[in-house]
Amino acid sequence: MKKLLNDPYKYVDEMLVGMCAAHPEIYRQTGEGGRVIARAGSQRPGKVGIVSGGGSGHLPVFTGYVGHGLLDACAIGDVFASPSVEQMAEAMKVAHAGAGVLRLYGNYGGDVMNFDMAGEQLEMEEDIQSTTVLLADDVSSAPPEEGEKRRGVAGMVYAFKIVGAAAEQMRSLEEVTRIAQETADSCRSVGAALTPCTIPQAGKATFEIAEDEMEMGMGIHGEPGVWRDKLKPADDIAHEMVDRLIADRAIDSGDRLSVMVNSLGATPPEELYILYRVVKKRVEDLGATIVMPLVGRYATSMEMSGVSMTFCFLNQEREALMQAPASCAFWQVK
Amino acid sequence: MMKVSWLQDQLPRLAEHLESSAEELNGLDAQLGDGDLGVTMVRGSRQLLEIREELPDDWGMALLKCAQAFTKTSGSSYGTILATGLMAMAKQKKGQAEMDSSEWAGLLKVALEAMQQRGKAELGQKTVLDALSAAQKKLESAPETGLLDLIEVVQQTIEEFRDKPCQIGRARIFQDKSIGLDDPGMVAFKRLLEGIVPN
Numbered sequence: 001m002k003k004l005l006n007d008p009y010k011y012v013d014e015m016l017v018g019m020c021a022a023h024p025e026i027y028r029q030t031g032e033g034g035r036v037i038a039r040a041g042s043q044r045p046g047k048v049g050i051v052s053g054g055g056s057g058h059l060p061v062f063t064g065y066v067g068h069g070l071l072d073a074c075a076i077g078d079v080f081a082s083p084s085v086e087q088m089a090e091a092m093k094v095a096h097a098g099a100g101v102l103r104l105y106g107n108y109g110g111d112v113m114n115f116d117m118a119g120e121q122l123e124m125e126e127d128i129q130s131t132t133v134l135l136a137d138d139v140s141s142a143p144p145e146e147g148e149k150r151r152g153v154a155g156m157v158y159a160f161k162i163v164g165a166a167a168e169q170m171r172s173l174e175e176v177t178r179i180a181q182e183t184a185d186s187c188r189s190v191g192a193a194l195t196p197c198t199i200p201q202a203g204k205a206t207f208e209i210a211e212d213e214m215e216m217g218m219g220i221h222g223e224p225g226v227w228r229d230k231l232k233p234a235d236d237i238a239h240e241m242v243d244r245l246i247a248d249r250a251i252d253s254g255d256r257l258s259v260m261v262n263s264l265g266a267t268p269p270e271e272l273y274i275l276y277r278v279v280k281k282r283v284e285d286l287g288a289t290i291v292m293p294l295v296g297r298y299a300t301s302m303e304m305s306g307v308s309m310t311f312c313f314l315n316q317e318r319e320a321l322m323q324a325p326a327s328c329a330f331w332q333v334k
Numbered sequence: 335m336m337k338v339s340w341l342q343d344q345l346p347r348l349a350e351h352l353e354s355s356a357e358e359l360n361g362l363d364a365q366l367g368d369g370d371l372g373v374t375m376v377r378g379s380r381q382l383l384e385i386r387e388e389l390p391d392d393w394g395m396a397l398l399k400c401a402q403a404f405t406k407t408s409g410s411s412y413g414t415i416l417a418t419g420l421m422a423m424a425k426q427k428k429g430q431a432e433m434d435s436s437e438w439a440g441l442l443k444v445a446l447e448a449m450q451q452r453g454k455a456e457l458g459q460k461t462v463l464d465a466l467s468a469a470q471k472k473l474e475s476a477p478e479t480g481l482l483d484l485i486e487v488v489q490q491t492i493e494e495f496r497d498k499p500c501q502i503g504r505a506r507i508f509q510d511k512s513i514g515l516d517d518p519g520m521v522a523f524k525r526l527l528e529g530i531v532p533n
Binding site for chain 2: 085117
């Protein structure tokens with residue numbers, strides 16, 4: 001393991017201190033051990049609180065997306081480990097401004113269990129109304145007929161943006177929840193990895209892959225993908241990823257969608273742009289239009305080299321919300 | 335009729351018994367999982383002792399505090415599952431200051447259902463749910479069953495499942511290895527019951 005760290009057990013805590021110190025106008029730390037990141041300043045009364053949570057190791061997901069027009073608070077666990085029920089409850093309490101709270105996060109067993117528990121506790125103890133919408137956009141994590149088992153990956157970023165904007169417009173919990181579910185349903189992602197990542201506390205790579213190999217469909221924690229073979233040219237990879245996405249949800253002529261070509265951590269922007277040119281042509285050849293493409297590092301897996309591709313299908317409502325102002329340390333929409 | 339003070343009286347012995355079982359539970363868990371089940375139980379019961387004096391008279395709110403003792407101190411799934419059961423019972427008892435032993439079968443039933451739903455486990459997969467279900471069924475058919483007999487039912491369940499494979503959680507990845515081993519979650523449940531003074 002070769003990383004810039006002190007004590008592997010303080011990796012997350014020191015990271016959070018640094019992130020908040022660098023952007024005090026955006027983030028503040030709260031909760032026991034500082035494992036909840038909330039927006040700087042106070043909550044706007046009557047605004048629905050949007051919270052997320054999950055393990056560390058995916059910046060900007062999750063904590064990075066706390067900010068105006070995005071999340072209100074986020075509970076963060078150790079690298080690839082779920083936050084505790086109490087941390088999740090704390091995030092919800094901080095985000096609550098009288099109009100209820102939406103929990104918006106990825107479909108991972110521990111997160112689901114703890115977040116549901118936190119919601120029940122707060123409902124019983126403080127009468128805080130809350131709802132849940134899970135992202136399950138990774139098409140290679142389960143076949144369509146078992147869609148409820150799919151994991152949430154970079155589609156989360158679209159959900160944070162669109163739903164955050166809806167909450168900012170002071171829409172009700174019911175409305176925000178509907179928009180969140182519709183956004184989750186309209187996202188599809190697929191990933192491909194070239195190298196593994198290393199969890200600081202474990203100190204070794206999460207899996208082994210040969211120097212000349214790649215894996216298609218790999219999960220963001222190194223969950224096994226759909227095939228492993230020799231590394232292919234970028235265009236072949238881009239075509240296969242598009243094929244897999246449109247096999248799951250067809251692109252029709254006239255569709256409007258945002259496309260994200262996302263680095264899993266170590267892949268440079270240059271390589272993402274090489275892939276993007278293929279994606280753009282494919283989408284436009286089908287008669288569809290790309291709105292606000294996102295090419296960069298939006299949802300990572302430590303220093304894994306590789307890429308994920310997400311399609312977020314838009315309607316008029318989602319497109320307007322997508323373009324509404326938002327601001328965090330990692331992403332600005334003006 | 336039991337008041338919350340009955341529960342308060344139980345906690346010191348319960349905590350003591352869990353402390354003395356910690357090493358055994360960690361060991362059982364280490365063979366199949368990450369080896370911290372004893373730690374989970376000890377941390378939870380120490381927190382229960384901390385809040386013992388503050389427990390409200392309302393059974394619902396008291397059980398909620400007990401659930402939180404586990405969610406506050408533990409990130410492990412067993413802690414959350416246990417808290418889920420306590421929370422389901424808490425909802426049933428909200429606003430009530432008294433509890434009759436005839437209610438146990440019903441309360442364990444709602445706890446079992448909630449735990450099943452949260453953990454996505456089914457009966458027969460060799461988890462704490464199997465032991466809980468056996469105890470629940472016994473109470474349902476014979477509401478007067480004493481605590482010692484209930485512990486015996488749980489022990490029988492542990493033995494019955496010993497030579498079956500674990501089918502859920504981390505242990506399902508190496509099911510064969512789990513054959514012949516007692517399920518740590520069931521044993522922890524038995525130790526919990528043993529920590530209560532029979533009346």
